Every structure is written in C-alpha cells, then in structure tokens.
Amino acid sequence: xxxxxxxxxxxxxxxxxxxQPVNTGHLTAELVASAQGVAPGQTIQIALRQDIQKGWHxxxxxxxxxxxxxxxxxxxxxxxxxxxxxWPTPHRLPVGPxxxxxxxxxxxxxxxxxxxxxxxxxxTVTLKAAAAFLVCADICIPEDALLTLSVPVTAAAAPxxxxxxxxxxxxxxxxxxxxxxxxAFERQGEVLKLAVTGAALKGADLAGAYFYPFSGxxxxxxxxxxxxxxxxxxxxxxxxxxxxQGAEPPKELAGVLALDGKAYEVSATPGALPPVASGLxxxxxxxxxxxxSADLGLASAALFAMIGGLILNLMPCVxxxxxxxxxxxxxxxxxxxxxxxxxxxxxxxVLVTFLSxxxxxIALRAAGDAVGWGFQLQDPPVVAGLALxxxxxxxxxxxxxxxxxxxxxxxxxxxxxxxxAGSFFTGVLAVVVAAPCTAPFMGPALGWALTQxxxxxxxxxxxxGIGFAAPFVAxxxxxxxxxxxxxxxxxxxxxxxxxxxxxxxAVAWLIWVLTVQVGPDAVPRILAAAILLAxxxxxxxxxxxxxxxxxxxxxxxxxxxVLASLALVGGAVWPAYTLAGDSAxxxxxxxxxxxxxSPARLAALRVEGRTVLVNYTAAWCxxxxxxxxxxxxxxxxxxxxxxxxxxxxKADWTKRDPGIxxxxxxxxxxxxxxxxxxxxxxxxxxxxxxxxxPGLVAKALDTAARxx
Numbered sequence: 001x002x003x004x005x006x007x008x009x010x011x012x013x014x015x016x017x018x019x020q021p022v023n024t025g026h027l028t029a030e031l032v033a034s035a036q037g038v039a040p041g042q043t044i045q046i047a048l049r050q051d052i053q054k055g056w057h058x059x060x061x062x063x064x065x066x067x068x069x070x071x072x073x074x075x076x077x078x079x080x081x082x083x084x085x086x087w088p089t090p091h092r093l094p095v096g097p098x099x100x101x102x103x104x105x106x107x108x109x110x111x112x113x114x115x116x117x118x119x120x121x122x123x124t125v126t127l128k129a130a131a132a133f134l135v136c137a138d139i140c141i142p143e144d145a146l147l148t149l150s151v152p153v154t155a156a157a158a159p160x161x162x163x164x165x166x167x168x169x170x171x172x173x174x175x176x177x178x179x180x181x182x183x184a185f186e187r188q189g190e191v192l193k194l195a196v197t198g199a200a201l202k203g204a205d206l207a208g209a210y211f212y213p214f215s216g217x218x219x220x221x222x223x224x225x226x227x228x229x230x231x232x233x234x235x236x237x238x239x240x241x242x243x244x245q246g247a248e249p250p251k252e253l254a255g256v257l258a259l260d261g262k263a264y265e266v267s268a269t270p271g272a273l274p275p276v277a278s279g280l281x282x283x284x285x286x287x288x289x290x291x292x293s294a295d296l297g298l299a300s301a302a303l304f305a306m307i308g309g310l311i312l313n314l315m316p317c318v319x320x321x322x323x324x325x326x327x328x329x330x331x332x333x334x335x336x337x338x339x340x341x342x343x344x345x346x347x348x349x350v351l352v353t354f355l356s357x358x359x360x361x362i363a364l365r366a367a368g369d370a371v372g373w374g375f376q377l378q379d380p381p382v383v384a385g386l387a388l389x390x391x392x393x394x395x396x397x398x399x400x401x402x403x404x405x406x407x408x409x410x411x412x413x414x415x416x417x418x419x420x421a422g423s424f425f426t427g428v429l430a431v432v433v434a435a436p437c438t439a440p441f442m443g444p445a446l447g448w449a450l451t452q453x454x455x456x457x458x459x460x461x462x463x464x465g466i467g468f469a470a471p472f473v474a475x476x477x478x479x480x481x482x483x484x485x486x487x488x489x490x491x492x493x494x495x496x497x498x499x500x501x502x503x504x505x506a507v508a509w510l511i512w513v514l515t516v517q518v519g520p521d522a523v524p525r526i527l528a529a530a531i532l533l534a535x536x537x538x539x540x541x542x543x544x545x546x547x548x549x550x551x552x553x554x555x556x557x558x559x560x561x562v563l564a565s566l567a568l569v570g571g572a573v574w575p576a577y578t579l580a581g582d583s584a585x586x587x588x589x590x591x592x593x594x595x596x597x598s599p600a601r602l603a604a605l606r607v608e609g610r611t612v613l614v615n616y617t618a619a620w621c622x623x624x625x626x627x628x629x630x631x632x633x634x635x636x637x638x639x640x641x642x643x644x645x646x647x648x649x650k651a652d653w654t655k656r657d658p659g660i661x662x663x664x665x666x667x668x669x670x671x672x673x674x675x676x677x678x679x680x681x682x683x684x685x686x687x688x689x690x691x692x693x694p695g696l697v698a699k700a701l702d703t704a705a706r707x708x
Contacts, residue, residue, distance in 0.1 A: 017046075017151045017161065024143035026135040027052045031127070031149035033113070034168040037158030038151055041117035044158075045168050046082065046149065047108040048072055048131060056137045057102045060090035062214055062255075064100035064221045066625040068134040068142075070109065075128040079116025082127075085109040086175050089256060089263040090212060096626035099221040101212055108171045113151070121155040138690050140621040141671030176256040176263035181233075183268025185253045192219065192240050195277035196257055196266055197233030205260045206234050207283040213255035217243030229283055232276035298456055301449060302463035309467025343476020345420040347469040349427025354465035355458060357431065362454050380514055384526055384572035387510035388533055389429070392564075394503030395534060397496055401541035427469065520695070529571025536563030592633050592641075597651035599659070602678070609680050611646035611705045613697070616664060616674040618653040624673045627692045636694035637701075644680075644705035679704035 017033035027050050034045040050070070052058060059067040074082055087109065090101040119125070127149045135141050152158070160166070181198035194211060209227050213219055223239035243250055254267040395401065449460035507530070514522045540560035543553035595601065597614060605612050615632065617624040631637065641648055653660045653672050664674060667687065675688035677700045686700055 017149060019147065019149045022145040022147060024133065024135070024145050026056045026137075026141060026143060027058070027133060029131055029133070029145040029147060031129060031147045032108070032164040032168070033149065033151060033161055034165045035158045036152065036161050037154035038113065038115045038119075039154050039157050040115055040119040040121065042157060043112050043114045044151075045110050045172065046113045047110045047164070047168050047171065048085070048129075048147075049106070049108050050103070050133065051106045052104055052135065054105075056135050057093055057104045058107070058133050058135055059100065059102040060212070061085070061087050062101060062212065062216050063134075064093070064102075064216065065098035066621060067100050067102065067136065067140075070134075071132045072111075073130045075130075077125060079118065080125065080127065081114045083112040083114075085111060086172060088171055088175050089258050092210070094222075095623070097222055097629055098626055101221070108168060110168055110172055110175070115151075115153065119153045121153050124150050124152045126150050136621070136623075138623055139669075139671045139673060140618065140623065174263070176258075176265050179264045181257070181264055181266050182274075183253070183266045184271040184273055185268045186270065186273055187240065187244060187249065190240055192238040192244070192253070193273055194236045194238055194253060194268055195230075195233065195273040196236075196268070197230070197274055197277050200262075200264060201233045202231075204262075205283070208258075208260045209234055209236065209283075210258045211236050211238065211255055211266070212258060213253065215241075215243060215250070215254070217241045218250065218253055218255070227282050228278040229280040230275070230277040231280065233274070235273060235278045298452075298459065301460045305449075305460045305464040306467035306470075309464040310470060312464075312468050313471055339476045341420055342423045343473045345423035346427040346476075347473040349424035350431055350469040351427075351462065351465040353428045353431035354461050354468070358449075358458055358461035359454075362457055380522070381572045383510055383514050384522075384529070385568065387507050387514065387526060388529060388568060388571055390503050390506045390510065391530055391533060392537060393429075394500040394507065395537045397500035397503060399497065399541075400534070401537050402544055431465070431468070520693075526571050529567040532563055532570070533567035536560045536567065539563065592638055592648060594648040594650045597649040599663075602649060605647050605649075606678060606682065611644050611680045611701060612649060612676075612678040613641070613646060613701060614649045614651060614676040614678070614685070616651045616653060616660065616669075616672045616676075618672050621653075621672045623690055627673060627675075631692035631694050631697055634694040637697045640698035640701040644701050646701050646705065677701060677704045679706075681707060 017036060019031045021028050021030040029051075030049050032047050032049050034047075038044045048070070050058060059069050061069050063069055070085075072085070076082070088103070088107065090103060093100040093102050093104075113127075115125075129147045129149075131145045131147055133143045133145070135143050179198060179200040181196050181200060183194065183196045185192050185194045206227060206229055210225060211219075218238075219241045220239035221241075226237040228235040228237070249270075252267060252269060254265075257264050257266045449457040452460075511523065511526055514526060537560070539556050543556035543560060546553035546556065594615075597616075602612060602614065615624075617628070640646070651660050651663075653664075664671065667674060667676075673690055675692065675697075676685040677688065678685045686704060688696065688700055
C-alpha cells in the first residue's frame with residue numbers, strides 16, 4: 001500500500017503544471033498555472049509571480065513619472081499562445097516630487113494560455129519566457145529571469161491547481177474591468193475635468209477614488225486629484241500632462257478608476273460634462289481609528305488626554321514658552337492674589353486655544369481636508385510667522401524693547417493691566433508651539449477623538465488642555481508651592497535675558513522646519529525678514545526710552561510699526577510659499593548643458609586637466625529623475641560648472657549597455673544612479689551620495705578643481 005501511494009503521488013506531481021523559481025537579486029520570479037493541465041483547444045490562466053524584496057518595487061503598465069513596466073517574451077511550440085498581462089490595480093509610489101505606479105511585496109500578473117486544437121493528450125509541453133523587471137528602491141536595477149513552465153496536455157479539462165488556482169482567480173476578480181461606465185473629459189486651462197457616471201458608482205464610497213491613466217503623458221501624476229461627487233458618478237480634477245500641450249490633444253483619456261477595494265476600466269472622450277457627475281461636493285473624510293484607540297470610551301480618552309497634556313509640558317518644543325511663564329510666576333512669589341490671577345489667565349489662554357484649534361481641526365476634516373494634530377505648522381506661512389513672533393519675544397526678553405508698563409515686568413505680556421493679557425497670550429503661544437509635539441498617551445486619545453461627534457471630540461481636547469495647564473495653575477493656587485518659588489530680586493533680570501536664548505533656539509528650529517517644507521530658498525527670505533523685524537524692534541525700544549524721558553517719539557514708533565509689518569508681510573504672508581514637491585522644493589531651475597558620456601571622451605578631458613562630473617542615469621530611474629530636478633538642473637550647479645571650467649557628462653543607461661554595466665560594477669554598483677566627480681589633478685574620482693543637493697554637488701566641483 002505504501003509503495004502504491006508513493007507511485008500515485010509521483011504520478012500526480014508529474015502531471016501537474018510545474019516551474020522553478022528564479023531569484024533575480026531583488027525579487028523571486030516564477031510562472032504558475034491555475035490548473036494542473038490543459039485540454040486541446042482550451043485555455044487556462046497562468047501568471048507571472050514576482051515576490052519583491054521588502055523596500056523595493058516594480059512597475060505597472062504606466063509607470064508614472066519614471067520607471068519601466070515589467071515585460072515578458074515567450075518562446076512556445078507552434079500553435080501555443082499567451083495573452084498580455086491582466087494588470088492588477090497598482091499602488092502610488094511617491095518619491096520626492098515624483099509619483100510612480102507599481103507593486104510591492106508579492107504580485108501575480110495573470111495571462112491567458114491557449115493550447116492548440118491538435119495538442120496531443122499525454123504529452124507535457126515546456127513553455128519558455130524571458131521576463132524583464134525594473135526593480136527600484138533608492139536606486140533602480142534592471143533584472144532578468146529565464147523562466148519555464150511545464151504544462152501537461154490532458155484529454156479533458158484538468159482540475160484546478162490547489163495552490164495557485166484560487167490565488168489567480170482572486171487576482172483576476174480584483175483586477176480592473178469594464179463596468180459600463182460612461183466617461184467625458186474637458187480641458188479647462190491647465191486642468192482636465194474627468195466625469196465618470198454609471199450604475200457601479202451610484203451609492204459607492206468615493207472617498208478614495210483615484211484615476212490611473214494608461215498613458216504616461218496624460219496627466220501630471222504628482223498633482224492631487226480633487227473629487228466632486230454627483231448623484232450618478234463623480235468628477236475628478238486632474239492636472240494636464242505634456243501630452244495635452246501639443247496642437248492636437250488626445251481624443252481619448254483611458255485608464256483605471258480605483259475606488260476603495262474596487263477598480264474599473266474607464267475610457268473618456270472629449271465633450272460636455274454630465275451634470276449628474278457633480279453637485280454633491282467632495283466625499284466626507286473617512287474616519288481613521290489609530291491602533292490601540294478603537295476600544296477607548298469617552299472617559300478613558302479624556303483621562304489619556306489629561307495625562308498626555310501633563311507630559312506635554314516636558315516636550316522640548318514647549319520649554320521656551322513655559323520657561324518664560326515660570327519667570328513670570330517667580331515675579332509674583334510674594335503676591336498670592338496676583339499669582340492666582342496670572343495662573344488663571346494662563347490656564348484660560350491654554351483652554352481657549354486648545355478648543356479653538358480642535359474646532360478648526362474638526363471643521364476642516366468635516367470639509368474633506370485630511371489634516372491632523374499640528375496641522376497649523378504644516379502651513380509654511382504660519383511657520384514663518386511663528387518664527388518671527390518667537391524672535392520678537394526673544395528680543396523683548398533681551399531688553400531690546402519692552403511690552404507693558406514696567407521695564408522689570410518679566411513676561412508681562414501684551415498689556416499692562418496686571419499682566420493678565422500677557423499671561424493669557426503666553427498660554428496661547430504655548431499651545432501653538434506645543435501642537436507639533438505628541439506626548440505619550442496623546443496618540444490614542446486624539447485618534448479616538450477625531451472619529452467621534454464634535455461634542456465628544458471637544459471634551460477630549462478640553463481634557464488635554466486641562467492637563468497641559470494644570471502644573472502652572474497649581475503652582476499659582478497652592479500657597480505651599482508658591483512659597484517655594486525664589487524671591488524676586490536682581491537675579492530675575494539676568495534670568496529673563498537668559499530665557500531669550502531658548503526663544504532664539506525655537507526660531508532656529510522653526511526656520512529648519514520651513515526649509516524642510518519649502519526648500520533652502522526659504523532661508524534668505526526669512527532671515528531678511530528677521531533682520532527687518534529686529535531693526536524695527538530696536539527702533540521701537542529707542543522710542544520707548546525717548547517717551548520715558550518726556551521726548552516726542554511718535555515718528556519712531558510709526559517707523560518701527562512699518563518695519564515690523566514689512567517683515568511679517570515679506571517673511572510670511574506674501575508672496576506665498578510653495579510647498580516642496582510643487583516646484584522641486586523651491587529650487588530655481590536652470591538649463592544644464594551636458595555631453596554624452598564615453599570612456600574616450602572622459603579620458604580626453606582628464607588629459608586636458610579638466611574637472612568632470614559624470615552622471616550615470618536612466619529615464620526609468622526614479623532617484624535619477626528626482627536628483628536631476630531638485631539638484632542638478634539648478635542655477636547653483638550650473639554656476640559651479642562654469643566657475644570651475646568643468647564638463648558634465650551623462651552616461652545614459654536607459655537602454656541596456658554592457659559597457660556602462662561593467663563600469664558600474666567596477667565601482668561596486670549594480671544599478672543607477674551613480675555620480676562621480678573627477679578632479680583636475682587626476683586620481684580616483686569622488687563618489688557622491690545617491691541623494692543629492694545643489695550645494696553638495698557645487699562643493700564637490702569646487703573641491704575637485706583645486707590644484708593638488
């Protein structure tokens with residue numbers, strides 16, 4: 001019996017379709033079949049399976065801004081044929097200012113295999129295919145696999161393969177299909193309005209709708225796609241791509257409309273947009289419940305928020321403002337009633353600001369904006385304005401000018417009426433700068449709050465504010481704690497001036513945040529505004545001293561006000577900052593002249609003693625295109641090349657070139673990008689990082705051009 005079972009098992013294994021996986025370096029590829037064989041004249045589904053290494057990806061039929069689609073070429077006996085891929089819905093793969101479309105992890109690309117009518121049952125046919133992949137992470141590497149698939153020919157329809165049959169069927173079921181949708185598009189300036197209607201969209205969840213065009217030239221892939229709902233469909237606002245820039249724009253806009261869990265093939269033609277595709281506004285933002293917050297109730301969320309608010313006082317971003325408030329309380333150490341008023345005003349400022357931010361956050365999310373906690377510091381003008389405000393506070397603490405009636409009124413704030421307005425606005429400022437921080441316990445509480453009705457959400461934010469304000473309010477209201485504060489004296493003036501330096505540190509941090517958001521061009525602008533503001537503050541301080549001496553100072557005060565207004569407008573309000581990614585991080589583009597690379601040309605330039613920048617690149621390389629846009633094609637690099645009499649050579653590996661591949665291997669690289677700078681004095685080249693900045697390239701060229 002044991003031998004019989006072994007023989008039967010061997011027979012089953014030999015009769016099933018089989019293939020051997022191939023490891024290409026960054027993925028494992030193989031051909032798999034949905035059935036254990038195929039009958040003469042019939043079809044079965046097969047698939048190219050790719051198991052992609054974590055952190056790497058391959059590409060869809062339209063790779064997006066850069067990349068190259070997976071390809072397969074068959075070698076089959078006469079009469080056998082395989083269809084093109086049935087492409088599953090891709091994922092968006094943002095890289096810097098680019099957006100590509102592709103796959104990560106394990107992915108099946110199904111095809112239909114057809115056997116000829118004269119295929120002989122009992123034989124096993126071996127099908128061969130050459131698959132080509134572009135596999136990318138921070139570099140892109142073309143990889144190949146020679147694959148085989150042995151398919152038994154059966155007299156009747158073969159049973160499904162128990163492993164691959166269900167998985168291929170599921171992939172096909174989820175793949176985009178025509179669903180009788182009607183599409184129309186209209187060019188309106190720089191945008192395309194794409195309207196899609198049909199039964200499949202009535203009542204569907206449109207919150208995650210996204211259009212993947214089949215043509216890489218149809219739209220600007222990196223731009224957002226705004227959604228307008230209608231009773232029978234939707235209208236997407238797309239930024240037109242270079243394919244619509246010519247005299248004869250395309251007559252069709254085809255692609256995949258992906259919804260939450262479903263996808264449909266769409267083909268649109270130019271024409272009037274149907275009214276039933278709009279009129280209901282954008283879809284509501286879908287509630288997102290962070291991990292660990294789903295089981296929280298109102299009481300637990302409020303408790304977590306209060307604990308998080310207490311811990312938030314220890315966060316570095318809040319320290320400068322709270323240190324200033326500590327100095328203010330120290331000034332009232334012998335005035336219990338005054339300290340209580342100060343603490344209460346500070347607490348009210350904290351609570352009002354927390355509730356105001358929470359209300360604005362809830363309103364924005366209800367209007368369809370995907371914003372979260374700290375959203376106000378995602379706006380570059382707000383960051384710039386806050387940096388200037390922090391600078392003004394620091395200058396005040398340094399004694400450049402005074403706010404309030406008394407020169408000794410440490411932290412007295414924005415008015416002289418007992419310093420209460422100053423305490424209130426100190427609480428406001430503390431909350432504003434605390435917003436980007438998230439303390440322990442805060443995450444689950446705020447995550448739960450943002451999925452609840454407004455009243456419950458506001459109660460959680462109120463608890464957060466109470467926890468944040470509690471330590472200083474407690475010090476003000478508990479006599480024992482207040483008595484422990486040091487007595488006022490000359491030390492307070494020194495302490496006050498020392499507190500200016502954390503404020504200046506906060507200014508430096510905010511300027512760094514601004515450069516991350518909009519690029520290095522923000523630095524000269526915000527620094528110029530800071531100098532203007534400091535000059536205005538100094539003039540205002542002079543006018544205060546003239547007023548104290550009984551001399552006229554109104555013109556000086558007016559001048560100070562004008563300078564402060566110019567600083568605020570020029571540094572934060574106008575012209576509007578451009579977010580990184582909208583215009584290559586604000587880097588000014590320049591035309592960069594290059595020569596085609598060849599070993600002979602490089603050797604000749606080195607004999608001449610010229611500095612040479614060599615760029616090993618490819619059109620399908622994501623990192624290459626990002627570096628070209630944000631670093632190489634800039635005025636900084638262009639001027640550095642001219643200044644150093646350097647030559648820029650471009651080694652284009654878009655098409656396979658064994659010579660370039662060998663040179664890459666010589667530098668220990670399996671793919672592009674690779675950036676080399678050869679010095680004027682000879683020697684080995686400097687290898688630049690895979691991620692470039694204009695300043696880094698310019699510095700490398702300057703260094704390479706120096707003698708010796």
